[in-house]
Amino acid sequence: MVPHxxxxxxxxINELEARILESMPAIERWFRLExxxxxxxxxxxxxxxxxxxxxAPVDTNLFPSTFEHLAPEMLxxxxxxxxxxxxxICPEAKNLLLVPDSRTTDPDYLLNVxxxxxxxxxxxxxxxxxSLDPALAAPTARSLPDGSELVLEPLLRTRGRLGLKNxxxxxILLNDDLSAGLPxxxxxxxxxxxxxPLHAGWTVRRKSRHFQSYEEVAKKFxxxxxxxxxxxxxxxxxxxxxxxxxxGGLDCVRANxxxxxxxxxxxxxxxxxxxxAFVMVKSDRGTGGLGLMTVRDxxxxxxxxxxxxxxxxxxxxxxxxxxxxxxxxxxTFEHIGDAMAEPVVCMIDRxxxxxxxxxxAGRAFDESLNAPGAAYAQLAFAESTQLPRPGVKPGASAPxxxxxxxxxxxxxxxxxxxxLEATDPDAESYE
Amino acid sequence: MVPHxxxxxxxxINELEARILESMPAIERWFRLExxxxxxxxxxxxxxxxxxxxxAPVDTNLFPSTFEHLAPEMLxxxxxxxxxxxxxICPEAKNLLLVPDSRTTDPDYLLNVxxxxxxxxxxxxxxxxxSLDPALAAPTARSLPDGSELVLEPLLRTRGRLGLKNxxxxxILLNDDLSAGLPxxxxxxxxxxxxxPLHAGWTVRRKSRHFQSYEEVAKKFxxxxxxxxxxxxxxxxxxxxxxxxxxGGLDCVRANxxxxxxxxxxxxxxxxxxxxAFVMVKSDRGTGGLGLMTVRDxxxxxxxxxxxxxxxxxxxxxxxxxxxxxxxxxxTFEHIGDAMAEPVVCMIDRxxxxxxxxxxAGRAFDESLNAPGAAYAQLAFAESTQLPRPGVKPGASAPxxxxxxxxxxxxxxxxxxxxLEATDPDAESYE
Numbered sequence: 001m002v003p004h005x006x007x008x009x010x011x012x013i014n015e016l017e018a019r020i021l022e023s024m025p026a027i028e029r030w031f032r033l034e035x036x037x038x039x040x041x042x043x044x045x046x047x048x049x050x051x052x053x054x055x056a057p058v059d060t061n062l063f064p065s066t067f068e069h070l071a072p073e074m075l076x077x078x079x080x081x082x083x084x085x086x087x088x089i090c091p092e093a094k095n096l097l098l099v100p101d102s103r104t105t106d107p108d109y110l111l112n113v114x115x116x117x118x119x120x121x122x123x124x125x126x127x128x129x130x131s132l133d134p135a136l137a138a139p140t141a142r143s144l145p146d147g148s149e150l151v152l153e154p155l156l157r158t159r160g161r162l163g164l165k166n167x168x169x170x171x172i173l174l175n176d177d178l179s180a181g182l183p184x185x186x187x188x189x190x191x192x193x194x195x196x197p198l199h200a201g202w203t204v205r206r207k208s209r210h211f212q213s214y215e216e217v218a219k220k221f222x223x224x225x226x227x228x229x230x231x232x233x234x235x236x237x238x239x240x241x242x243x244x245x246x247x248g249g250l251d252c253v254r255a256n257x258x259x260x261x262x263x264x265x266x267x268x269x270x271x272x273x274x275x276x277a278f279v280m281v282k283s284d285r286g287t288g289g290l291g292l293m294t295v296r297d298x299x300x301x302x303x304x305x306x307x308x309x310x311x312x313x314x315x316x317x318x319x320x321x322x323x324x325x326x327x328x329x330x331x332t333f334e335h336i337g338d339a340m341a342e343p344v345v346c347m348i349d350r351x352x353x354x355x356x357x358x359x360x361a362g363r364a365f366d367e368s369l370n371a372p373g374a375a376y377a378q379l380a381f382a383e384s385t386q387l388p389r390p391g392v393k394p395g396a397s398a399p400x401x402x403x404x405x406x407x408x409x410x411x412x413x414x415x416x417x418x419x420l421e422a423t424d425p426d427a428e429s430y431e
Numbered sequence: 432m433v434p435h436x437x438x439x440x441x442x443x444i445n446e447l448e449a450r451i452l453e454s455m456p457a458i459e460r461w462f463r464l465e466x467x468x469x470x471x472x473x474x475x476x477x478x479x480x481x482x483x484x485x486x487a488p489v490d491t492n493l494f495p496s497t498f499e500h501l502a503p504e505m506l507x508x509x510x511x512x513x514x515x516x517x518x519x520i521c522p523e524a525k526n527l528l529l530v531p532d533s534r535t536t537d538p539d540y541l542l543n544v545x546x547x548x549x550x551x552x553x554x555x556x557x558x559x560x561x562s563l564d565p566a567l568a569a570p571t572a573r574s575l576p577d578g579s580e581l582v583l584e585p586l587l588r589t590r591g592r593l594g595l596k597n598x599x600x601x602x603i604l605l606n607d608d609l610s611a612g613l614p615x616x617x618x619x620x621x622x623x624x625x626x627x628p629l630h631a632g633w634t635v636r637r638k639s640r641h642f643q644s645y646e647e648v649a650k651k652f653x654x655x656x657x658x659x660x661x662x663x664x665x666x667x668x669x670x671x672x673x674x675x676x677x678x679g680g681l682d683c684v685r686a687n688x689x690x691x692x693x694x695x696x697x698x699x700x701x702x703x704x705x706x707x708a709f710v711m712v713k714s715d716r717g718t719g720g721l722g723l724m725t726v727r728d729x730x731x732x733x734x735x736x737x738x739x740x741x742x743x744x745x746x747x748x749x750x751x752x753x754x755x756x757x758x759x760x761x762x763t764f765e766h767i768g769d770a771m772a773e774p775v776v777c778m779i780d781r782x783x784x785x786x787x788x789x790x791x792a793g794r795a796f797d798e799s800l801n802a803p804g805a806a807y808a809q810l811a812f813a814e815s816t817q818l819p820r821p822g823v824k825p826g827a828s829a830p831x832x833x834x835x836x837x838x839x840x841x842x843x844x845x846x847x848x849x850x851l852e853a854t855d856p857d858a859e860s861y862e
Contacts, residue, residue, distance in 0.1 A: 024552070024553070024555065025525065025552065025555050025556055025557050026525075027555070028514070028554065028555020028556075029523070029524070029525055029555050029556075031555075032514075032517070032518055032522045032523070032555065033522065033523060035518070035522075036522055073504055074507075076505075076508055077507055077508060077511060080508060080511055080512065080782055081511065083459070083463075083782070084515055086463070087463055087466070091463045091464065091466075091467055092460070092463070092464060093460070094456065094457075094460055121455070121456065122455070122819070123459065124455065124456050124458070124459020124460050124462075124463065125456055125459075125460075126456050351511055351514070387506055387507060387510070387553065388553070
């Protein structure tokens, strides 16, 4: 099943697909060489948007929470990738402490945790779950939709180590993106591997920093393929101090949105794209889709009511939304039935282990699909991202499109590797 | 689909399955630690036999020629494993020279070569085929059953390197087991990686040496699980100088067969196994199943006519059959329909990438199934070897049985790693 691309202009993306397929050995070699120099994040998921004329990542998640959406047939790939990941980090490991996001009680999220337990158990580790909730005083079972249970246990912190009762792990795998702040219990764990590292959490991370690295990666990759990096890179700008409460507080956002819209319109003209350019205004930190607004014209930013409806207001301004990223909007023109579809690529270590489509019938092509909604669904990629079929007409083959998605997903993962190196607080000690 | 085990005594194998499943994290960790010390062969396939009371490898192939029998759904695992293998050996590689067995024109074998080309191309290499046939003077196409073609090219040898016209590979992947001898064109290639190394070929390799290493591995593993190593280890003995032309030439074989039969009968008694013990007499080198004979009583060895029928005669004695291994026969009690079935596990680097059943309707439970025959078929494992389902009744779950086969297959692969270290002619230079 390949979703329909319902746009008149599919030439650029089909050309990109053809170029990526014919350059496959060069691309894979390029990734191999990059991974010799840079360490991939432990696990990653990347939201992509395919506009037909452009394919770009719009969000790179370093604490992926959607493993339950992968096709069961893809699980062996995840297990094998997990084996490779563990072997590099802590081959003598017996125990893995998985620390999920303890704030969410979403059954879907619990299924994701269950899937992670399954993957790492089958990779050969004793996996137990520790809760960041200080109120959790004894092992507590959480019920899953399938009738099974997950047991969360209180964390036990000694001077240098974190564990559970009778459970001393070599590695701690964090699945909480720290958007609620950094729990002291996770600090100064110098005797164990804490993965991803704390600076991959939203207390330190900024989307604008990530997309700065992504631009660098996209330029390198575009040079390798001899193409315009804009075809895979969403332009962006950033405002570090936005005061939503004052009349001039949005000046920086307005100015950047204007500049970005002009740049995008110029690109649309260059490629003969008959779409209305737009930008997305969003928090520079992770907020799970909150404070995300589509801006087609800078006048949109004067509409206080509309801003408030998107969670952008003085009330929130003091916290999450004082830092803002303005990003070129990439329309999604993939459809499954009546619903817009957005591909998500999932990776463990440097390997693409699968992907799925996030679909949303209630949203338009220029809105975020990462939002609750009645018609919200997740459809696993029906075929592997690793078995392209060279020779098939561009745009006609699901495996070829998925391979291309896997390549762009890995570019965003590589950008995250660059980003984490640049933001590592302990970087000096490596030199 | 799990083949039926048509034997009264399935207790020991179900107990082994249960023990392997419950020890999964310990087993996977043990393998991780072993792979820190030992280098896995580049690729391996292992023939197993499941007697219900015993599960053992009977042949470990370091130049596997059966990749075409893997289920297509398992291919992504092979690609991912190939990526990991290349990355370790020659990450900057662009080109891979694949050297197939040029003596066979079996269409099945060509499909295996095609599958290898596919796997390593998708892992990111330019793959071309070089022929060991000195008579091949120009690129020559070979037709495949599916209508496609493979092009074999003449090898070009310079002082230190091997390649093709306009093709200088970093790595040479050999898929010829060298049972016809060592081609001079492959010698002294010190500037490139030749994999597997020449001493993995049958000019140097001996089955008895392999099973000596396997015994060591089986004992370690049995200690880890607290079980009798005999349950996974076929006993063996070896005769280094057999002269089939002289009256006393078979004395060593006869004596060893007698000793082995006595040992096996004792074990059968210990476990209450109501089967007739037998041993296999075969060439200590690879002969593709030639010279392989079932011996239920040492008197069988006096039957010259029977020996000759199995290719064991003075005429052959001078070459392949001067060295003989006598191996405990492991009956296969797995059935698919009316045919006997024997599992084969395929691996790339340290990873199990799939498996299949070799079935043969014309053979009995105590004969080799690796022989031509009208009812010869290959059935891919329907499910992954990496997704066992703990909790399911032993013997009732295909994924659990396949996981156990993957473990025993990896034990044989580890034994091959030990064996290749011990027989490495350049071993000193590593110290």
